[in-house]
Amino acid sequence: MSTSSVLYDHPGPRAKVRNTVLSVIFGVALLGLVYWIYSKFDQANQWEGWLWKPFAEPKTWTQFILPGLWATLKAAGVGMLLSLAFGIIFAVGRLSDHKWISVPAGAVVEFFRAVPLLLMIFFVFYGLPYVIKQPVTAFWSVVIGLTLYNGSVLAEAFRAGIRALPGGQSEAAYAIGMRKTQVMQLILIPQAARAMLPIIVSQLVVLLKDTALGYIVAYPELLQRGVNDLAANYGNIIPAAMVIAVIYIIINSMLTWFAGWLERRTGTRRVRVPRQRAGTAGSTVVEPQG
Amino acid sequence: MHVFSDPKNFDAFVSSFLWILKLTGASAVGALVLGVLLAAMRVSPVPVLRGFGAAWVNIFRNTPLTLVIFFCYFGLFVTLGLSLSQDLFLNIYWLGVIGLSTYTAAFVCEAVRSGINTVPTGQAEAARAIGLTFAQTLRIVVLPQAARSVIAPFGSILIALCKNATIVGTIGLMESSSVMKDLINFNGDAVIPIFLVFAGTFAAILIPTGYFFGWLANRLAVKR
Numbered sequence: 256m257s258t259s260s261v262l263y264d265h266p267g268p269r270a271k272v273r274n275t276v277l278s279v280i281f282g283v284a285l286l287g288l289v290y291w292i293y294s295k296f297d298q299a300n301q302w303e304g305w306l307w308k309p310f311a312e313p314k315t316w317t318q319f320i321l322p323g324l325w326a327t328l329k330a331a332g333v334g335m336l337l338s339l340a341f342g343i344i345f346a347v348g349r350l351s352d353h354k355w356i357s358v359p360a361g362a363v364v365e366f367f368r369a370v371p372l373l374l375m376i377f378f379v380f381y382g383l384p385y386v387i388k389q390p391v392t393a394f395w396s397v398v399i400g401l402t403l404y405n406g407s408v409l410a411e412a413f414r415a416g417i418r419a420l421p422g423g424q425s426e427a428a429y430a431i432g433m434r435k436t437q438v439m440q441l442i443l444i445p446q447a448a449r450a451m452l453p454i455i456v457s458q459l460v461v462l463l464k465d466t467a468l469g470y471i472v473a474y475p476e477l478l479q480r481g482v483n484d485l486a487a488n489y490g491n492i493i494p495a496a497m498v499i500a501v502i503y504i505i506i507n508s509m510l511t512w513f514a515g516w517l518e519r520r521t522g523t524r525r526v527r528v529p530r531q532r533a534g535t536a537g538s539t540v541v542e543p544q545g
Numbered sequence: 546m547h548v549f550s551d552p553k554n555f556d557a558f559v560s561s562f563l564w565i566l567k568l569t570g571a572s573a574v575g576a577l578v579l580g581v582l583l584a585a586m587r588v589s590p591v592p593v594l595r596g597f598g599a600a601w602v603n604i605f606r607n608t609p610l611t612l613v614i615f616f617c618y619f620g621l622f623v624t625l626g627l628s629l630s631q632d633l634f635l636n637i638y639w640l641g642v643i644g645l646s647t648y649t650a651a652f653v654c655e656a657v658r659s660g661i662n663t664v665p666t667g668q669a670e671a672a673r674a675i676g677l678t679f680a681q682t683l684r685i686v687v688l689p690q691a692a693r694s695v696i697a698p699f700g701s702i703l704i705a706l707c708k709n710a711t712i713v714g715t716i717g718l719m720e721s722s723s724v725m726k727d728l729i730n731f732n733g734d735a736v737i738p739i740f741l742v743f744a745g746t747f748a749a750i751l752i753p754t755g756y757f758f759g760w761l762a763n764r765l766a767v768k769r
Contacts, residue, residue, distance in 0.1 A: 261669045262661075262687065263590045263679040270590070278593045285597060299624045369751040370744040371708035373715075373722040378744075382729045382736035460607070467609035471715050478612055492619050500608050500616070507607035 296493065306491040310498055315485065323480030324502065330394060330476060331463045334401035338462070339455070341406025346413035347439055367407040372465055375400035380472045393474035397466060405462050412454045416447035453518035460510045464503070477502065548728060548735045549742065561724040562746060568641055568710035568720070573703055575646030580653025581688075587658055590679055598654065605651035610644070610712050617644040618716040634718060641713030645706060652702050660695035661687055693765045700758025704751050721746070 266274060296302060309315045348360030367375075380396035391399075420443060428438040448455075470479035481499040486492035549555050587598035605613065617640045621627040629639035664687050672686040714723040725743045729736055 261666050261673075262588055262682055264673055266590065274590050274592075277591045281591060281593045281597070285593065295625050299626075301624060365752055366744070366748055369704075369708075369748040369755075371711040371722060371747060373711040374725060374740075374743060374747070377722050377726045377729070378736075378740045381726055382740055385729075385733040385736045464607075464609040467611040468712070468715075470611065478609065478615070482612075482615070493624050496612065496616050496619065500612055503609060503612065504604060504607040508603060511607065 299493075301493045306489070306494045309485070309489045309491065310494070315489075319480045319485045319488075320477070320499075320502070323475060323477040326394075326474065326480070327463070327466045327469075327476040330397050330401070330466045330469060330474070331459070334398045334405065334462055334466070335459055337398065337402040338404075338406035338409055338458075341402055342409030342413055343444065345406065345410035346417065347444075349410065349414055350417060350439075352435070364407045364410045367403045368411070370404070372400050372404045373468055373471070375403055376468055376472060393469060393472045396472055397469040397474050397476075400468075401462055401465055405458055405465075408461075409455065409458060412451050412458070413444075413447055416451040416454075417443050419450070420446055449521060452521060453514045456510060456514035456517060460507050460514070463507060463510065467503075548732050548739055554728060557719070557724050557728070558721075558742070561719055561721040564638070564713075564718055564720045565707065565710045568638065568645060568713055568718075569703070569707045571642045572645035572649060572706055572710070575642060576649035576653050576702075576706065579646060579650035581657055583650055583654035584657035584661070585683060587654065588661060588683070602651045602654055605648050606655070608648075610648050610709055611715060613648050614641060614644040614712055614716055617641070637713065637716055637718045640716065641710070641718060645709060645713070649702060649706050649709075652705075653699070656695050656698035656702060657688075657691065659698070660691035663694045664690045690767065693767050696758060696765060697762035700755060700762065703758070704755055707751060707754075708747070 264270070293302075300306075345360050345364050348356050349364060351357045351360070376396050379391055379399045380393065383396075384390045424442055424446065425438050428442040433441065466476050467478045469476045470483060473479065475484075477499055481502070482492065482495045485495045489495075549558060583598045583601055586594040587602070589595060618637070621643070622636070622640055627640075628636055630636045668686055668690065669682055672682040677685065711720055711722040714720045721743055725739060728739050732739060
């Protein structure tokens with residue numbers, strides 16, 4: 256069922272009238288809802304000019320929002336690189352023929368996938384300093400938390416990708432005399448990485464959203480700078496939250512669109528796997544964390 | 546382990562996980578109902594409803610949950626004065642349920658929509674051929690079949706929801722991560738055991754849940 260329009264007949268004259276009537280009814284209801292929300296915020300004086308004026312001043316952007324955005328992107332970028340490395344290492348580890356490698360690797364992946372990110376960040380930020388006898392910066396506690404969680408999710412994605420490759424690929428590689436490491440490095444990982452590229456990019460969206468948790472350990476990312484600190488200066492917490500939400504939505508929509516574009520591009524070339532099956536398998540791997 | 550032999554700490558530990566389970570349960574119901582409704586809107590013949598569903602999904606899937614929860618507290622409660630309970634914690638709890646449900650509903654909607662796509666075209670065509678309306682086609686023919694293929698994604702969404710419930714701690718509910726933070730701050734000598742107990746409890750709840758949903762999905766899968 257590729258298009259949803261198979262669910263209903265092509266509208267005839269009566270159906271067209273009915274759809275128009277329903278459109279109008281729901282449209283009016285929606286407008287009413289929007290107006291209700293608007294008037295509620297209006298009663299709370301949230302649309303007054305002085306609350307929104309700071310966003311027209313360059314200082315707001317240069318002092319609060321852009322540094323916050325940069326910190327968010329920095330944590331997300333470093334976290335992505337580290338979790339990619341973590342993911343590849345543990346995916347290969349879990350696929351190893353040696354039980355003493357594959358079992359611990361599997362245990363690590365399963366464990367970190369089950370632990371909430373907030374718990375990890377709290378442990379690294381508050382607990383780890385007691386253990387290693389020196390403070391851990393907010394940046395690294397966010398990045399370490401993101402790496403362990405997203406790395407484990409990516410490890411599962413890579414493992415699924417490697418196992419979904421046709422068996423003939425590794426058989427052919429063994430047949431021409433490659434060793435296990437070579438088969439993995441030269442044959443399996445490159446193909447799996449390409450097939451899993453859309454999932455990797457959608458995981459980047461998850462990771463970018465999760466950096467917002469940094470604000471609870473006072474890491475100066477977008478939510479901390481753009482909402483908390485900005486509102487502390489101008490007293491406009493609701494307008495600030497709305498503006499920051501729009502910024503997040505724009506960035507993540509672009510990444511989501513990019514992931515979809517990659518999926519369409521790579522999807523047409525993978526002939527062996529039925530596309531629908533591949534799509535649903537992919538969506539089960541990515542978890543909608545944070 | 547001396548930390549947890551103190552009954553005060555042990556009670557805090559137990560109640561923190563009860564909050565998590567209660568948040569997960571109520572939000573799962575809310576997100577399921579809302580998500581299926583949104584999915585029905587997104588495949589409906591009425592353009593306004595399709596647009597509404599798409600807008601909801603795009604907004605909530607791309608906003609950090611932390612910001613959604615933050616907005617529930619500062620927007621709904623502090624600014625608009627929406628108070629759901631006299632009790633401080635219960636109020637935060639319900640605000641958290643609203644935030645988690647609206648956010649998770651976007652993911653449920655997408656899972657249901659891709660589930661609908663796995664139902665063969667012939668099923669809906671046959672339903673239309675015998676004269677069923679859109680609502681009947683969806684309710685009697687398509688959704689029951691789609692339900693069997695969305696069990697696995699629902700499992701991952703439920704697991705993520707349970708972990709995401711900790712984020713309600715950021716607006717002041719004493720759930721597991723906040724309690725763990727407090728215990729760590731008061732017991733610097735037992736950091737690793739504290740972490741292992743809290744993380745281990747999550748693992749003990751969620752890893753079997755994952756395997757259960759995997760088993761259920763396999764069992765109920767439509768063999769085609």
